[in-house]
Amino acid sequence: MRPKSPVFEAINLLGLIHEKTESAEEKELLLTAADALQFIITTGQRYELDDYRQELKTEGPEMVIASFTTREEAEAWLKNHPKPPYMALVLIADQYHVVMYDRDDNFRKLVSTHSIEYHFEEMMKDGRPPPPVASFDTREQARAWFYGLPERPSQAVIQLGGEPYLAAYHRNIDHLAFHPFSLFERFEEWRKTLNEKKVPEDPEPQS
Structure with missing residues (x-):
C-alpha cells in the first residue's frame, strides 16, 4: 500500500x-x-x-526552469512560448533572469535579478567564500570533474582560473552553472551606492 x-x-x-x-x-x-x-x-x-x-532541502541556489547561452536564444524562446511561465527563473549565460509576463496585453520580458548575489550573501557570513574543494584552469576541466563525481551535489565551491566560483548543479534541467564570487563584490558596491543616494544631504546651517 x-x-x-x-x-x-x-x-x-x-x-x-x-x-x-x-x-x-x-x-x-x-x-x-x-x-x-x-x-x-x-x-x-x-x-x-x-x-x-x-x-x-539542498544548499544550492534557486531553481531555474531553463538555461540559454545567449540572450537572443532566451528572447526567441520567450517570444514563441505559448504560455510563458510568469515569474519563473531562467539562466542566460549563467546569469539569473526572471520571466515577466502579462496575459492581457501579451507583454513579455526577461529581467535580470540578484538571486545568486543574495545566495552568496548567505554563504559568506564571515565576509569571504568558503574554501574551494578543487581547482581548475578551465570550465571544461571543472565540468568533467563535476559530472564524474559518484553523486553530483547541488553546489560546490571551486577555484577556476585562480578565482573562487560556485559550481551550481540544476538537476531538473541537468545544467551545471558557474557563478564567480566577484559578482557579490560588484553587488555590494551597487547596493552601497544606492543607499548613499537615498540618504538626504545635511541642510545648510542657518545664519
Whole structure:
C-alpha cells in the first residue's frame, strides 16, 4: 500500500482550518492555497512538486526552469512560448533572469535579478567564500570533474582560473552553472551606492 500523499493531507488540513476560521479574508486565502495544491494534482505536476520540495532541502541556489547561452536564444524562446511561465527563473549565460509576463496585453520580458548575489550573501557570513574543494584552469576541466563525481551535489565551491566560483548543479534541467564570487563584490558596491543616494544631504546651517 502506497503511503498517503502529503499533498492530499495538506489539502485536508487546510479544509479543517477553513472550517474553524471566522475571517472571510483568511477563508479566501486558505481556499486559494487549497486550490493551488489541487491545481498541481489536476494538471499532473505531482512529481514536479516533489522534485521542487526536494530541491528546497539542498544548499544550492534557486531553481531555474531553463538555461540559454545567449540572450537572443532566451528572447526567441520567450517570444514563441505559448504560455510563458510568469515569474519563473531562467539562466542566460549563467546569469539569473526572471520571466515577466502579462496575459492581457501579451507583454513579455526577461529581467535580470540578484538571486545568486543574495545566495552568496548567505554563504559568506564571515565576509569571504568558503574554501574551494578543487581547482581548475578551465570550465571544461571543472565540468568533467563535476559530472564524474559518484553523486553530483547541488553546489560546490571551486577555484577556476585562480578565482573562487560556485559550481551550481540544476538537476531538473541537468545544467551545471558557474557563478564567480566577484559578482557579490560588484553587488555590494551597487547596493552601497544606492543607499548613499537615498540618504538626504545635511541642510545648510542657518545664519
